[in-house]
Amino acid sequence: MLEKNTIEYEKAVLIGLITQQQDEDKSQEYLDELEFLAYTAGGEVLKRFVQKMEKPDSKTFIGSGKMEEVREFVEANDVGTAIFDDELSPAQQKNIERILKCKVVDRTYLILDIFAQRAQTSYARTQVELAQYEYLLPRLTGLWTHLERQRGGIGMRGPGETEIETDRRIVRDRISLLKKKIKKIDKQMEVQRGNRGALVRVALVGYTNVGKSTLMNVISKSEVFAENKLFATLDTTVRKVVIGNLPFLLSDTVGFIRKLPTQLVESFKSTLDEVREADLLLHVVDISHSSFEDHIASVNQILDEIKSADKPTLMVFNKIDAYEPETIDEDDLITEKTKAHFTLKEWKQTWMQRENVDAIFISALNKENLEEFRKTVYDAVRDIHVTRFPYNNFLYPEEYVE
Ligand SMILES: Nc1nc2c(ncn2[C@@H]2O[C@H](COP(=O)(O)OP(=O)(O)OP(=O)(O)O)[C@@H](O)[C@H]2O)c(=O)[nH]1
Ligand SMILES: [Mg+2]
Numbered sequence: 001m002l003e004k005n006t007i008e009y010e011k012a013v014l015i016g017l018i019t020q021q022q023d024e025d026k027s028q029e030y031l032d033e034l035e036f037l038a039y040t041a042g043g044e045v046l047k048r049f050v051q052k053m054e055k056p057d058s059k060t061f062i063g064s065g066k067m068e069e070v071r072e073f074v075e076a077n078d079v080g081t082a083i084f085d086d087e088l089s090p091a092q093q094k095n096i097e098r099i100l101k102c103k104v105v106d107r108t109y110l111i112l113d114i115f116a117q118r119a120q121t122s123y124a125r126t127q128v129e130l131a132q133y134e135y136l137l138p139r140l141t142g143l144w145t146h147l148e149r150q151r152g153g154i155g156m157r158g159p160g161e162t163e164i165e166t167d168r169r170i171v172r173d174r175i176s177l178l179k180k181k182i183k184k185i186d187k188q189m190e191v192q193r194g195n196r197g198a199l200v201r202v203a204l205v206g207y208t209n210v211g212k213s214t215l216m217n218v219i220s221k222s223e224v225f226a227e228n229k230l231f232a233t234l235d236t237t238v239r240k241v242v243i244g245n246l247p248f249l250l251s252d253t254v255g256f257i258r259k260l261p262t263q264l265v266e267s268f269k270s271t272l273d274e275v276r277e278a279d280l281l282l283h284v285v286d287i288s289h290s291s292f293e294d295h296i297a298s299v300n301q302i303l304d305e306i307k308s309a310d311k312p313t314l315m316v317f318n319k320i321d322a323y324e325p326e327t328i329d330e331d332d333l334i335t336e337k338t339k340a341h342f343t344l345k346e347w348k349q350t351w352m353q354r355e356n357v358d359a360i361f362i363s364a365l366n367k368e369n370l371e372e373f374r375k376t377v378y379d380a381v382r383d384i385h386v387t388r389f390p391y392n393n394f395l396y397p398e399e400y401v402e
Pocket of ligand 2: 213253255
Protein backbone atom coordinates (compact mmCIF):
# COMPACT_ATOMS: atom_id res chain seq x y z
CA MET A 1 0.00 0.00 0.00
CA LEU A 2 1.19 3.49 -0.73
CA GLU A 3 2.15 5.59 2.24
CA LYS A 4 1.50 9.28 2.31
CA ASN A 5 5.15 10.19 1.70
CA THR A 6 5.44 8.11 -1.44
CA ILE A 7 2.63 9.86 -3.28
CA GLU A 8 2.93 13.34 -4.57
CA TYR A 9 0.01 15.23 -3.07
CA GLU A 10 -1.46 18.15 -4.91
CA LYS A 11 -1.91 21.35 -2.94
CA ALA A 12 -5.52 22.30 -2.37
CA VAL A 13 -7.69 24.75 -0.44
CA LEU A 14 -11.24 24.20 0.77
CA ILE A 15 -14.03 26.75 0.62
CA GLY A 16 -17.29 26.48 2.53
CA LEU A 17 -20.10 28.61 3.89
CA ILE A 18 -21.76 29.21 7.21
CA THR A 19 -25.45 29.80 6.58
CA GLN A 20 -28.66 29.72 8.50
CA GLN A 21 -29.13 26.02 7.81
CA GLN A 22 -25.48 25.28 8.41
CA ASP A 23 -23.93 26.68 11.58
CA GLU A 24 -20.22 26.88 12.23
CA ASP A 25 -19.93 23.38 13.72
CA LYS A 26 -21.84 21.80 10.84
CA SER A 27 -19.79 23.70 8.35
CA GLN A 28 -16.51 22.51 9.92
CA GLU A 29 -17.81 18.97 10.01
CA TYR A 30 -18.66 19.12 6.29
CA LEU A 31 -15.21 20.52 5.62
CA ASP A 32 -13.64 17.67 7.63
CA GLU A 33 -15.40 15.29 5.32
CA LEU A 34 -14.42 17.34 2.27
CA GLU A 35 -10.80 17.23 3.44
CA PHE A 36 -11.02 13.44 3.71
CA LEU A 37 -12.44 13.34 0.19
CA ALA A 38 -9.64 15.62 -1.03
CA TYR A 39 -7.05 13.39 0.62
CA THR A 40 -8.62 10.32 -0.98
CA ALA A 41 -8.39 12.08 -4.36
CA GLY A 42 -4.70 12.82 -3.80
CA GLY A 43 -4.94 16.36 -2.44
CA GLU A 44 -3.21 17.96 0.52
CA VAL A 45 -5.33 20.67 2.07
CA LEU A 46 -3.28 23.72 3.05
CA LYS A 47 -6.08 25.94 4.26
CA ARG A 48 -9.84 26.25 4.72
CA PHE A 49 -11.74 29.39 3.87
CA VAL A 50 -15.15 29.86 5.43
CA GLN A 51 -17.56 32.72 4.95
CA LYS A 52 -20.79 33.61 6.70
CA MET A 53 -23.45 34.32 4.11
CA GLU A 54 -27.20 34.14 3.86
CA LYS A 55 -26.93 32.28 0.61
CA PRO A 56 -24.14 31.64 -1.88
CA ASP A 57 -23.28 34.49 -4.22
CA SER A 58 -24.84 33.70 -7.58
CA LYS A 59 -21.74 34.77 -9.52
CA THR A 60 -18.80 33.66 -7.42
CA PHE A 61 -20.26 31.58 -4.54
CA ILE A 62 -18.36 33.63 -1.92
CA GLY A 63 -18.07 37.43 -1.70
CA SER A 64 -15.39 39.38 -3.54
CA GLY A 65 -13.36 40.26 -0.43
CA LYS A 66 -13.08 36.62 0.60
CA MET A 67 -12.33 35.63 -2.95
CA GLU A 68 -9.41 38.04 -3.03
CA GLU A 69 -8.07 36.41 0.15
CA VAL A 70 -8.31 33.01 -1.50
CA ARG A 71 -6.68 34.30 -4.67
CA GLU A 72 -3.70 35.70 -2.80
CA PHE A 73 -3.23 32.46 -0.94
CA VAL A 74 -3.53 30.36 -4.09
CA GLU A 75 -0.97 32.48 -5.86
CA ALA A 76 1.49 32.64 -2.96
CA ASN A 77 1.39 28.90 -2.29
CA ASP A 78 1.16 27.50 -5.77
CA VAL A 79 -2.18 25.84 -5.00
CA GLY A 80 -3.40 23.52 -7.77
CA THR A 81 -7.05 23.11 -6.86
CA ALA A 82 -9.72 25.08 -5.03
CA ILE A 83 -12.42 22.77 -3.72
CA PHE A 84 -15.89 24.10 -2.91
CA ASP A 85 -18.15 22.22 -0.52
CA ASP A 86 -21.34 22.77 -2.52
CA GLU A 87 -22.21 22.21 -6.13
CA LEU A 88 -21.23 25.17 -8.29
CA SER A 89 -23.27 26.25 -11.27
CA PRO A 90 -21.42 26.23 -14.60
CA ALA A 91 -21.35 30.05 -14.52
CA GLN A 92 -19.97 30.22 -10.99
CA GLN A 93 -17.30 27.74 -11.87
CA LYS A 94 -16.25 29.74 -14.90
CA ASN A 95 -16.16 33.04 -13.01
CA ILE A 96 -14.20 31.65 -10.10
CA GLU A 97 -11.69 29.95 -12.30
CA ARG A 98 -11.05 33.22 -14.08
CA ILE A 99 -10.25 34.88 -10.76
CA LEU A 100 -8.26 32.12 -9.08
CA LYS A 101 -6.46 30.81 -12.15
CA CYS A 102 -6.32 27.30 -10.76
CA LYS A 103 -8.59 24.28 -11.07
CA VAL A 104 -11.97 24.82 -9.47
CA VAL A 105 -13.73 21.69 -8.30
CA ASP A 106 -16.89 21.22 -6.25
CA ARG A 107 -17.84 18.38 -3.92
CA THR A 108 -19.81 16.60 -6.63
CA TYR A 109 -16.94 16.60 -9.05
CA LEU A 110 -14.46 15.59 -6.39
CA ILE A 111 -16.59 12.53 -5.64
CA LEU A 112 -16.79 11.74 -9.36
CA ASP A 113 -13.01 12.09 -9.61
CA ILE A 114 -12.49 9.61 -6.78
CA PHE A 115 -14.93 7.22 -8.39
CA ALA A 116 -12.96 7.53 -11.63
CA GLN A 117 -9.75 6.61 -9.80
CA ARG A 118 -11.34 3.71 -7.99
CA ALA A 119 -13.41 2.08 -10.71
CA GLN A 120 -12.02 -1.39 -11.34
CA THR A 121 -14.31 -3.29 -13.64
CA SER A 122 -15.24 -2.10 -17.08
CA TYR A 123 -18.81 -1.81 -15.85
CA ALA A 124 -17.91 0.55 -13.00
CA ARG A 125 -15.69 2.51 -15.35
CA THR A 126 -18.49 2.91 -17.84
CA GLN A 127 -20.88 4.09 -15.14
CA VAL A 128 -18.41 6.62 -13.75
CA GLU A 129 -17.43 7.92 -17.16
CA LEU A 130 -21.05 8.56 -18.03
CA ALA A 131 -21.67 10.38 -14.76
CA GLN A 132 -18.54 12.51 -15.28
CA TYR A 133 -19.45 13.54 -18.79
CA GLU A 134 -23.02 14.36 -17.88
CA TYR A 135 -21.70 16.62 -15.17
CA LEU A 136 -19.10 18.14 -17.48
CA LEU A 137 -21.13 18.78 -20.60
CA PRO A 138 -22.73 22.06 -19.49
CA ARG A 139 -19.43 23.19 -17.99
CA LEU A 140 -17.00 22.48 -20.78
CA THR A 141 -16.54 26.04 -22.00
CA GLY A 142 -15.40 27.34 -18.64
CA LEU A 143 -13.33 24.36 -17.77
CA TRP A 144 -9.78 24.74 -16.47
CA THR A 145 -8.47 22.56 -19.27
CA HIS A 146 -6.85 25.53 -21.00
CA LEU A 147 -4.63 26.11 -17.98
CA GLU A 148 -1.56 24.43 -19.37
CA ARG A 149 0.29 24.27 -16.09
CA GLN A 150 -2.65 22.46 -14.54
CA ARG A 151 -2.89 19.39 -16.67
CA GLY A 152 -3.45 16.17 -14.77
CA GLY A 153 -4.25 15.58 -11.12
CA ILE A 154 -7.49 16.19 -9.27
CA GLY A 155 -10.47 16.60 -11.53
CA MET A 156 -8.66 15.60 -14.72
CA ARG A 157 -8.86 11.87 -14.41
CA GLY A 158 -11.17 9.82 -16.48
CA PRO A 159 -11.68 6.20 -15.57
CA GLY A 160 -8.60 4.06 -16.07
CA GLU A 161 -5.86 6.69 -15.84
CA THR A 162 -6.86 8.39 -19.07
CA GLU A 163 -7.48 12.08 -19.14
CA ILE A 164 -11.00 13.31 -19.63
CA GLU A 165 -12.07 14.49 -23.04
CA THR A 166 -13.05 18.13 -23.28
CA ASP A 167 -14.32 18.54 -26.81
CA ARG A 168 -18.06 19.12 -26.63
CA ARG A 169 -18.96 17.22 -29.76
CA ILE A 170 -16.86 14.21 -28.86
CA VAL A 171 -18.31 14.27 -25.34
CA ARG A 172 -21.87 14.19 -26.69
CA ASP A 173 -21.10 11.19 -28.87
CA ARG A 174 -19.35 9.51 -25.99
CA ILE A 175 -22.36 10.01 -23.71
CA SER A 176 -24.74 8.33 -26.10
CA LEU A 177 -22.27 5.50 -26.66
CA LEU A 178 -21.82 4.98 -22.92
CA LYS A 179 -25.57 4.96 -22.40
CA LYS A 180 -25.96 2.21 -24.96
CA LYS A 181 -23.13 0.23 -23.40
CA ILE A 182 -24.67 0.51 -19.94
CA LYS A 183 -28.07 -0.53 -21.19
CA LYS A 184 -26.53 -3.67 -22.61
CA ILE A 185 -24.65 -4.48 -19.41
CA ASP A 186 -27.76 -3.74 -17.32
CA LYS A 187 -29.59 -6.43 -19.25
CA GLN A 188 -26.78 -8.93 -18.71
CA MET A 189 -26.67 -8.13 -15.01
CA GLU A 190 -30.39 -8.59 -14.73
CA VAL A 191 -30.09 -12.03 -16.26
CA GLN A 192 -27.20 -12.85 -13.92
CA ARG A 193 -29.16 -11.82 -10.88
CA GLY A 194 -32.10 -13.84 -12.11
CA ASN A 195 -29.88 -16.92 -12.35
CA ARG A 196 -29.00 -16.75 -8.71
CA GLY A 197 -32.15 -18.64 -7.89
CA ALA A 198 -34.25 -18.36 -4.84
CA LEU A 199 -31.66 -17.79 -2.13
CA VAL A 200 -32.54 -15.03 0.30
CA ARG A 201 -30.59 -11.91 -0.59
CA VAL A 202 -29.03 -9.69 2.02
CA ALA A 203 -27.29 -6.41 1.22
CA LEU A 204 -24.83 -4.43 3.30
CA VAL A 205 -25.59 -0.73 3.01
CA GLY A 206 -24.23 2.30 4.81
CA TYR A 207 -22.23 5.46 4.73
CA THR A 208 -18.78 5.25 3.17
CA ASN A 209 -15.90 4.00 5.37
CA VAL A 210 -18.12 2.49 8.09
CA GLY A 211 -16.67 -1.02 7.71
CA LYS A 212 -19.05 -2.79 5.31
CA SER A 213 -16.28 -4.57 3.42
CA THR A 214 -14.48 -5.46 6.64
CA LEU A 215 -17.68 -7.04 7.94
CA MET A 216 -18.22 -8.84 4.63
CA ASN A 217 -14.71 -10.27 4.86
CA VAL A 218 -15.19 -11.40 8.43
CA ILE A 219 -18.44 -13.21 7.89
CA SER A 220 -17.91 -14.57 4.41
CA LYS A 221 -14.18 -15.24 4.70
CA SER A 222 -13.68 -13.38 1.45
CA GLU A 223 -11.10 -10.83 0.46
CA VAL A 224 -12.90 -7.63 -0.39
CA PHE A 225 -10.69 -4.57 -0.53
CA ALA A 226 -11.10 -2.46 2.63
CA GLU A 227 -9.19 0.72 3.32
CA ASN A 228 -9.33 3.84 5.44
CA LYS A 229 -10.17 6.05 2.51
CA LEU A 230 -13.55 6.95 1.10
CA PHE A 231 -15.20 4.75 -1.51
CA ALA A 232 -12.84 1.82 -1.24
CA THR A 233 -15.60 -0.27 -2.79
CA LEU A 234 -17.25 0.64 -6.06
CA ASP A 235 -18.23 -2.66 -7.52
CA THR A 236 -20.66 -4.99 -5.90
CA THR A 237 -19.35 -8.26 -4.54
CA VAL A 238 -21.78 -11.06 -3.88
CA ARG A 239 -20.85 -14.04 -1.71
CA LYS A 240 -22.72 -17.05 -0.55
CA VAL A 241 -22.69 -17.17 3.22
CA VAL A 242 -23.87 -20.02 5.42
CA ILE A 243 -24.87 -19.44 9.02
CA GLY A 244 -25.89 -22.59 10.81
CA ASN A 245 -27.60 -24.61 8.11
CA LEU A 246 -28.90 -21.54 6.37
CA PRO A 247 -27.30 -20.28 3.17
CA PHE A 248 -28.00 -16.85 1.77
CA LEU A 249 -26.38 -14.33 -0.56
CA LEU A 250 -24.61 -11.35 0.93
CA SER A 251 -23.66 -8.35 -1.18
CA ASP A 252 -21.24 -5.54 -0.41
CA THR A 253 -21.59 -2.41 -2.44
CA VAL A 254 -20.70 1.23 -2.88
CA GLY A 255 -20.92 3.37 0.25
CA PHE A 256 -23.20 6.38 0.43
CA ILE A 257 -22.27 9.96 1.27
CA ARG A 258 -24.31 13.09 1.81
CA LYS A 259 -24.89 15.07 -1.34
CA LEU A 260 -24.12 12.00 -3.43
CA PRO A 261 -24.22 13.33 -6.98
CA THR A 262 -27.51 12.48 -8.65
CA GLN A 263 -25.62 11.66 -11.84
CA LEU A 264 -23.93 8.91 -9.90
CA VAL A 265 -27.08 7.52 -8.33
CA GLU A 266 -28.57 7.28 -11.80
CA SER A 267 -25.62 5.79 -13.60
CA PHE A 268 -25.04 3.34 -10.77
CA LYS A 269 -28.51 1.99 -11.25
CA SER A 270 -27.44 -1.58 -11.75
CA THR A 271 -25.04 -1.53 -8.82
CA LEU A 272 -27.80 -0.18 -6.64
CA ASP A 273 -30.24 -2.75 -8.01
CA GLU A 274 -28.45 -5.17 -5.75
CA VAL A 275 -29.84 -3.13 -2.86
CA ARG A 276 -33.21 -2.63 -4.49
CA GLU A 277 -33.69 -6.34 -5.01
CA ALA A 278 -32.43 -7.43 -1.59
CA ASP A 279 -34.80 -9.12 0.87
CA LEU A 280 -33.00 -7.76 3.90
CA LEU A 281 -30.72 -4.78 4.46
CA LEU A 282 -27.92 -4.63 7.00
CA HIS A 283 -27.49 -0.92 7.60
CA VAL A 284 -23.92 -0.57 8.91
CA VAL A 285 -23.10 2.51 11.00
CA ASP A 286 -19.76 3.76 12.33
CA ILE A 287 -20.75 4.57 15.89
CA SER A 288 -17.33 6.00 16.64
CA HIS A 289 -17.96 8.84 14.17
CA SER A 290 -19.29 11.95 15.87
CA SER A 291 -21.93 12.54 13.21
CA PHE A 292 -23.13 8.99 12.83
CA GLU A 293 -26.75 10.04 13.24
CA ASP A 294 -26.43 12.38 10.26
CA HIS A 295 -24.88 9.54 8.32
CA ILE A 296 -27.86 7.34 9.10
CA ALA A 297 -30.19 10.06 7.87
CA SER A 298 -28.24 10.48 4.61
CA VAL A 299 -28.28 6.74 3.98
CA ASN A 300 -32.00 6.58 4.67
CA GLN A 301 -32.58 9.43 2.26
CA ILE A 302 -30.72 7.64 -0.53
CA LEU A 303 -32.55 4.40 0.27
CA ASP A 304 -35.73 6.37 -0.11
CA GLU A 305 -34.58 7.74 -3.48
CA ILE A 306 -33.96 4.23 -4.75
CA LYS A 307 -37.28 3.07 -3.30
CA SER A 308 -35.75 0.73 -0.76
CA ALA A 309 -36.63 2.48 2.47
CA ASP A 310 -39.34 0.03 3.46
CA LYS A 311 -37.29 -3.13 3.34
CA PRO A 312 -36.70 -5.18 6.47
CA THR A 313 -33.55 -3.66 7.97
CA LEU A 314 -31.17 -4.52 10.78
CA MET A 315 -29.11 -1.69 12.22
CA VAL A 316 -25.51 -2.80 12.70
CA PHE A 317 -23.48 -0.41 14.80
CA ASN A 318 -19.83 -1.09 14.04
CA LYS A 319 -16.50 0.11 15.47
CA ILE A 320 -17.60 -0.19 19.09
CA ASP A 321 -13.91 -0.65 19.94
CA ALA A 322 -13.29 2.93 18.86
CA TYR A 323 -16.34 4.47 20.52
CA GLU A 324 -15.64 6.71 23.48
CA PRO A 325 -18.43 8.52 25.30
CA GLU A 326 -17.50 11.86 26.78
CA THR A 327 -17.24 11.60 30.53
CA ILE A 328 -19.11 13.76 32.97
CA ASP A 329 -17.24 14.89 36.02
CA GLU A 330 -19.12 13.52 39.05
CA ASP A 331 -18.83 16.83 40.88
CA ASP A 332 -20.00 18.81 37.95
CA LEU A 333 -23.70 19.38 38.41
CA ILE A 334 -23.96 21.96 35.68
CA THR A 335 -22.97 19.96 32.63
CA GLU A 336 -26.06 18.64 31.03
CA LYS A 337 -25.91 15.09 29.81
CA THR A 338 -26.00 15.00 26.03
CA LYS A 339 -25.89 12.18 23.53
CA ALA A 340 -22.12 12.50 23.44
CA HIS A 341 -22.13 11.08 26.97
CA PHE A 342 -24.21 8.02 26.11
CA THR A 343 -22.70 4.63 26.79
CA LEU A 344 -23.08 1.94 24.17
CA LYS A 345 -25.80 0.38 26.29
CA GLU A 346 -27.73 3.64 26.36
CA TRP A 347 -27.41 4.00 22.63
CA LYS A 348 -28.71 0.50 22.14
CA GLN A 349 -31.75 1.10 24.34
CA THR A 350 -32.45 4.44 22.72
CA TRP A 351 -32.24 2.97 19.30
CA MET A 352 -34.38 -0.06 19.88
CA GLN A 353 -37.03 1.98 21.66
CA ARG A 354 -37.15 4.69 19.07
CA GLU A 355 -37.07 2.64 15.91
CA ASN A 356 -38.48 -0.57 17.22
CA VAL A 357 -35.91 -2.46 15.20
CA ASP A 358 -33.07 -4.72 16.20
CA ALA A 359 -29.81 -2.96 16.80
CA ILE A 360 -26.60 -4.94 16.98
CA PHE A 361 -23.36 -3.50 18.30
CA ILE A 362 -20.15 -5.01 16.96
CA SER A 363 -16.54 -4.50 16.08
CA ALA A 364 -15.82 -6.09 12.74
CA LEU A 365 -12.14 -5.33 13.18
CA ASN A 366 -11.75 -6.95 16.59
CA LYS A 367 -14.43 -9.55 15.92
CA GLU A 368 -16.46 -8.48 18.95
CA ASN A 369 -20.08 -9.58 19.33
CA LEU A 370 -20.05 -11.41 16.04
CA GLU A 371 -21.91 -14.35 17.53
CA GLU A 372 -24.86 -12.13 18.41
CA PHE A 373 -24.63 -10.60 14.96
CA ARG A 374 -24.70 -14.01 13.27
CA LYS A 375 -27.63 -15.13 15.40
CA THR A 376 -29.66 -11.99 14.63
CA VAL A 377 -28.97 -12.24 10.90
CA TYR A 378 -29.79 -15.94 11.00
CA ASP A 379 -33.18 -15.27 12.61
CA ALA A 380 -34.03 -12.54 10.14
CA VAL A 381 -33.01 -14.59 7.10
CA ARG A 382 -34.86 -17.63 8.42
CA ASP A 383 -38.05 -15.59 8.84
CA ILE A 384 -37.86 -14.49 5.22
CA HIS A 385 -37.01 -17.97 4.08
CA VAL A 386 -39.91 -19.55 5.94
CA THR A 387 -42.46 -17.18 4.44
CA ARG A 388 -41.05 -17.85 1.00
CA PHE A 389 -40.87 -21.62 1.23
CA PRO A 390 -43.39 -22.71 3.86
CA TYR A 391 -43.07 -26.40 2.96
CA ASN A 392 -39.46 -26.71 2.04
CA ASN A 393 -37.21 -25.49 4.79
CA PHE A 394 -33.49 -25.33 4.12
CA LEU A 395 -33.43 -27.68 1.18
CA TYR A 396 -31.14 -26.09 -1.34
CA PRO A 397 -29.77 -27.70 -4.49
CA GLU A 398 -25.99 -27.65 -4.68
CA GLU A 399 -25.76 -25.58 -7.85
CA TYR A 400 -26.31 -22.34 -5.98
CA VAL A 401 -22.73 -22.40 -4.83
CA GLU A 402 -21.05 -19.30 -6.26
N1 LIG B 1 -11.69 0.67 14.82
C1 LIG B 1 -12.36 -0.03 13.91
N2 LIG B 1 -12.11 0.17 12.60
C2 LIG B 1 -12.80 -0.56 11.70
C3 LIG B 1 -13.79 -1.51 12.09
N3 LIG B 1 -14.31 -2.06 10.97
C4 LIG B 1 -13.67 -1.48 9.92
N4 LIG B 1 -12.76 -0.58 10.35
C5 LIG B 1 -11.85 0.25 9.53
O1 LIG B 1 -12.60 1.24 8.84
C6 LIG B 1 -12.01 1.51 7.56
C7 LIG B 1 -13.04 1.35 6.45
O2 LIG B 1 -13.40 -0.01 6.36
P1 LIG B 1 -14.09 -0.61 5.05
O3 LIG B 1 -14.47 -2.00 5.39
O4 LIG B 1 -13.25 -0.34 3.85
O5 LIG B 1 -15.39 0.32 4.99
P2 LIG B 1 -16.53 0.36 3.85
O6 LIG B 1 -17.80 0.68 4.57
O7 LIG B 1 -16.50 -0.88 3.04
O8 LIG B 1 -16.05 1.62 3.03
P3 LIG B 1 -16.36 2.01 1.47
O9 LIG B 1 -16.21 0.79 0.64
O10 LIG B 1 -15.29 3.01 1.24
O11 LIG B 1 -17.72 2.59 1.44
C8 LIG B 1 -10.82 0.55 7.44
O12 LIG B 1 -9.65 1.25 7.79
C9 LIG B 1 -11.15 -0.54 8.44
O13 LIG B 1 -10.00 -1.19 8.95
C10 LIG B 1 -14.03 -1.70 13.49
O14 LIG B 1 -14.84 -2.51 13.94
N5 LIG B 1 -13.30 -0.92 14.35
MG1 LIG C 1 -16.20 -1.14 1.07
